[in-house]
Amino acid sequence: MHTRSVLRALGALVLASTALWSQTAALAQSQTLRVGVRGGVDEEIWEVVTKVARRNGLEVKPVVITGSASPNEALNNGDLEANSFQHIPFLNDQVKQRGYKLVSVGNTYISPIAFYSKKHKAFKDLPDGARLGIPDDPSNQTRALVVLRDQGVLTLREGFDPFKGTATLADVTGYKKKVQLVEAASVVLARSLEDVDASAIVNTFAYQAGLIATRDGLAVEKKENNPYVNIIVVREKDRNAAWVKPLVQAYQSEEVRQFIQTRYQGSVLPVF
Structure with a gap:
């Protein structure tokens, strides 16, 4: 009797976990995530991130922001779901100067001085x-x-x-x-x-x-404890959205790490 109870409990736990995963996956796939980037390094890296994300059921569309247009303004206004082009001091200054409600959710790389x-x-x-x-x-x-x-x-x-x-x-x-x-x-x-x-x-x-x-x-400059590491940024209200963690994980994957190390030969360093 005890064994049956344990099995029933384990079965219920598995079903609950499966349901939760399915719900999270469904939420994550409910939209195409528009990520604002600058041309060059970020654009190239996000092409790889997009492939990794798609294999994991997440649709990502990098949007190259050119000229004086601000990826932070576009994100804050809801024209993007995330952006990836800046380091923490730049974000902090933008938040202070413009009142953006934006937060960092993950590290990407550093271009060392x-x-x-x-x-x-x-x-x-x-x-x-x-x-x-x-x-x-x-x-x-x-x-x-x-x-x-x-x-x-x-x-x-x-x-x-x-x-x-x-x-x-x-x-x-x-x-x-x-x-x-x-x-x-x-x-x-x-x-x-x-x-x-x-x-x-x-x-x-x-x-x-x-x-x-x-x-x-x-x-x-050192990678460790360095505020000039580049980051992935989202709106404050999306900080805990179902798609945020899978998006960061797609970037911080071994495939992306290998691409950065091979493509840029030490001029750009992964920080994850």
Whole structure:
């Protein structure tokens, strides 16, 4: 009698689990998920994500947003179900400035900023008084300063947290190595590498110059605990929607990981 009761209970549990899975799958398949992306890397990766998702019963349609059109505005207005093009500081600034009700639901990849040089083979080879180029825009200047902090070149103000704000030269509290920091636009840094000892160049322009962070970088930003990891974003009200988890899982699949590693050869790094 006891055995029969246990079997009945197990049977009921299996049926309940099957019903729940079927309900979730049905909800997830009830619409085509429009995901806003930028052209280039994100567009290429999401072509693979779409195939993985479809095999798992989820229909995804990447929508390439061009020009000055905002993927966050489109998402907030309900023209998209998700987007995938930005990192956390950018999203936080957009939420603060524009009042968007958007949240991150999963990590994708990082395009690491790195210091490159045509004069030196290693960061330790930089001479005293080395001229180091750093980006003049807030987010990328922050990234460059964090790399220099991690390399033991300088210190930043106490309590600085890149997840909560940016850093400028005014936040440098001391130097452990004698260097001269030269601010310039990222595109200028990439084109004038011969004029300095080393420059921090964002991946977009480094890649165009034939430079890959993990191969050519003298010092590369860390993946761990890094706010500049790119993310998948949805509306706050959809945070727990049935399709969110399957969508993130499709992106964070081994097939997508292998594609990123093979296609971009270290200039784009999966963070999942």
